[in-house]
Amino acid sequence: MTSKQIKIIIRQIQTTREESNTLNHAALQQPIATDTPKQEEPVADAVLLQQIREGSHAAFSLLVQRYHRKCYAIAYRFMQDRALAEDMVQEAFLKLWERPAMWQENFGVSFIAWFQRVLVNLCLDTRKKKKPGNLEEDDWIADESESIEWHLIQRQVQQFMESQIADLPERQRVALNLCFDDELSNRQAAEVMGINLKALQSLIMRAKTTLKEKVRNSPYGIIGK
Numbered sequence: 332m333t334s335k336q337i338k339i340i341i342r343q344i345q346t347t348r349e350e351s352n353t354l355n356h357a358a359l360q361q362p363i364a365t366d367t368p369k370q371e372e373p374v375a376d377a378v379l380l381q382q383i384r385e386g387s388h389a390a391f392s393l394l395v396q397r398y399h400r401k402c403y404a405i406a407y408r409f410m411q412d413r414a415l416a417e418d419m420v421q422e423a424f425l426k427l428w429e430r431p432a433m434w435q436e437n438f439g440v441s442f443i444a445w446f447q448r449v450l451v452n453l454c455l456d457t458r459k460k461k462k463p464g465n466l467e468e469d470d471w472i473a474d475e476s477e478s479i480e481w482h483l484i485q486r487q488v489q490q491f492m493e494s495q496i497a498d499l500p501e502r503q504r505v506a507l508n509l510c511f512d513d514e515l516s517n518r519q520a521a522e523v524m525g526i527n528l529k530a531l532q533s534l535i536m537r538a539k540t541t542l543k544e545k546v547r548n549s550p551y552g553i554i555g556k
């Protein structure tokens with residue numbers, strides 16, 4: 332399977348998810364059925380990986396569908412650019428397709444934690460080679476009840492915070508970015524980083540302390556007082 336084919340699979344999954352969200356919204360308006368059929372148990376990641384090693388495109392597509400959204404959220408936290416985040420996810424899945432034996436069930440770490448570690452390393456390597464840009468314009472959603480001036484101030488504050496996070500020591504930055512994802516608990520983030528929970532909490536505490544100090548000594552320190 333080529334990089335182009337993987338991109339096509341991911342686009343199809345994105346389209347399917349958008350259509351599914353629309354259907355789910357419509358379904359909420361309908362009466363709840365009392366005779367909902369029992370759903371089948373999901374295929375385990377280890378089983379899918381074995382099928383991928385045997386060349387199964389269907390198993391690969393299912394794995395991408397299962398984890399694409401979660402991986403994209405993490406990649407975006409690091410890259411702050413939608414196109415770059417999508418590129419990182421695609422590259423990570425391409426590596427997996429080319430070398431599915433990189434993960435083994437006896438590694439002592441779940442597949443998704445291992446895969447997210449691969450993804451984070453890709454993001455870090457890319458950031459070292461490419462100077463990060465500003466947040467995308469589409470990410471700024473103004474509240475109509477607020478003035479344009481206040482919206483611009485909020486935008487400047489968030490850009491300032493993102494720049495300060497980017498200047499943190501790498502391990503603190505990784506810990507903070509992973510925990511920004513609401514679907515990733517501290518324990519899961521620790522597993523992705525390959526450290527224990529106490530070490531992760533220490534990294535997050537040091538990062539927050541540094542950021543608070545930087546904000547306090549900045550022109551934005553008076554905002555919200």
